[in-house]
Amino acid sequence: MNNPMIKAEKLTRKFGDFTAVDHISFEVGAGEIFGFLGANGAGKTTAMRMLTGLLVPTEGEATVAGYDVYEQPEQIKKRIGYMSQKFSLYEDLTVRENIRLYGGIYDLGDQQIKQKSDELVNMLGMKELQNKMIGSLPLGWKQKLAFSVALLHEPDIVFLDEPTGGVDPITRRQFWEQIYKVAEEGTTVFVTTHYMDEAEYCDRVSIMVDGNIDALDTPAGLKEQFDADDIEEVFIRLARGAERGE
Numbered sequence: 001m002n003n004p005m006i007k008a009e010k011l012t013r014k015f016g017d018f019t020a021v022d023h024i025s026f027e028v029g030a031g032e033i034f035g036f037l038g039a040n041g042a043g044k045t046t047a048m049r050m051l052t053g054l055l056v057p058t059e060g061e062a063t064v065a066g067y068d069v070y071e072q073p074e075q076i077k078k079r080i081g082y083m084s085q086k087f088s089l090y091e092d093l094t095v096r097e098n099i100r101l102y103g104g105i106y107d108l109g110d111q112q113i114k115q116k117s118d119e120l121v122n123m124l125g126m127k128e129l130q131n132k133m134i135g136s137l138p139l140g141w142k143q144k145l146a147f148s149v150a151l152l153h154e155p156d157i158v159f160l161d162e163p164t165g166g167v168d169p170i171t172r173r174q175f176w177e178q179i180y181k182v183a184e185e186g187t188t189v190f191v192t193t194h195y196m197d198e199a200e201y202c203d204r205v206s207i208m209v210d211g212n213i214d215a216l217d218t219p220a221g222l223k224e225q226f227d228a229d230d231i232e233e234v235f236i237r238l239a240r241g242a243e244r245g246e
């Protein structure tokens, strides 16, 4: 792959004697939608924390947007967006206040923040809601807004950690339309999900089992390789052998 946006080579993280992520290697291209699947405890969050410059690896190499995870975590943080269920918008601030807050965190100027706020509320059809507290909005709206906010500073890569948890299939589908749009514009999307229908929407999917990447291919390639009707079947077959998890 020429100039991969993410490149991991034998990336490893141990906690004491326990190896949470065990020598994983993969590359993700610019504008690619890369699905990062695995059962609970497989090591996805640990891998993602290393790639986002939040956790130092024990061994191995990785670059993200061309920056080294050991040497240049601060540069990485500037070039990525991050959205998760746990780390997201402030419930007791309004839609507009949240945008302003994150614009400030991402070092955008006042004028740019104002312009981005207008664009964003218009694009999301949230003009009427812009002065409402986030806490009063339905979860699907919060997710769409959190995604847009993660893209405010026009990052090269956006990391999405279970971005659509807890909403209905139509809302999830709308969220994925937003994902397609930014990927078409060239942003790389790295996404974890427990919804197997969403795995089918990715360009390529990796499946982690007990700290290792046991499979990595396009959805069609995985189905062929495992002679399965859908990704769920592939996933279950791989995850059944897992020792970790609930």
Ligand SMILES: Nc1ncnc2c1ncn2[C@@H]1O[C@H](COP(=O)(O)OP(=O)(O)OP(=O)(O)O)[C@@H](O)[C@H]1O
Pocket: 015, 018, 020, 038, 039, 040, 041, 042, 043, 044, 045, 046, 047, 244
């Ligand atoms: N700080 C830590 N100290 C010790 N063990 C940890 C730490 N963080 C994660 N682990 C262990 O590493 C393993 C992988 O955890 P991780 O959170 O990366 O999995 P995951 O695939 O993201 O799971 P989930 O889908 O439940 O979030 C688990 O067994 C977990 O208990």
